[in-house]
Amino acid sequence: MNYMLKDEYEDPILKLFEEVFNNLNLDQKKAIKTTDGPLLIIAGPGTGKTLVLILRTLYLILTKKAKPSEILLTTFTEKATFELRDRINQIARKLKLKIQLHNLKISTIHGICNEIILKNLIHTPLNNNYIILDDLTQKLFIYEHFTEIEENLLISCIMENGNISGMQLKD
Ligand SMILES: Nc1ncnc2c1ncn2[C@@H]1O[C@H](COP(=O)(O)OP(=O)(O)OP(=O)(O)O)[C@@H](O)[C@H]1O
Ligand SMILES: [Mg+2]
Secondary structure (H helix, E strand, O other): OOOOOOOOOOOOHHHHHHOOOOOOOOOHHHHHHHHOOOOOOOOOOOOOHHHHHHHHHHHHHHHOOOOOHOOOOEEEOOHHHHHHHHHHHHHHHHOOOOOOOOOOOEHHHHHHHHHHHOOHHHHHHOOOOOOOOOOHHHHHHHHHHHHHHHHHHHHHHHHHHHOOOOOOOOO
């Protein structure tokens, strides 16, 4: 059956999406058009979640409900971030849209949290005494500070538990 949203043909943006992606199902169209308030989409692998996320983003921009700079697309992995960035540009070209997307933020959750922390370091107890170590530097750091870390761990264990029988702090 060919489902149709009540006002589908009165919505020129959805109509444009439909012309290029003519397989969009009713739920996908509903999700694209639902722009007010939070929306949770649960769907299986390969069912078109990312396509919906991209079209929903473009819908928000084209309806002027949000500027690209007011939208954050976030994922867990770097790989998914690259995919999103590639696909949104590809789809915007496919739809022949004349919009600038360079202000649209696409980042991993870790990436965006790091950016927020770095921008607000002055307000955190960490102050400026803070850097993020990559995997290799983390290992090197632990290797170089092993004794110090071991002693600090032991001290905090003792402080939490009163005493640890059979364990002694080194001088
Ligand atoms: N309603 C649909 N009918 C047919 N094909 C569709 C439909 N929706 C999306 N697709 C196509 O299915 C493929 C997978 O879509 P998409 O990558 O958006 O899915 P996904 O749910 O994000 O996948 P994954 O779970 O791997 O992240 C794409 O080629 C997309 O164009
Ligand atoms: Mg996906």
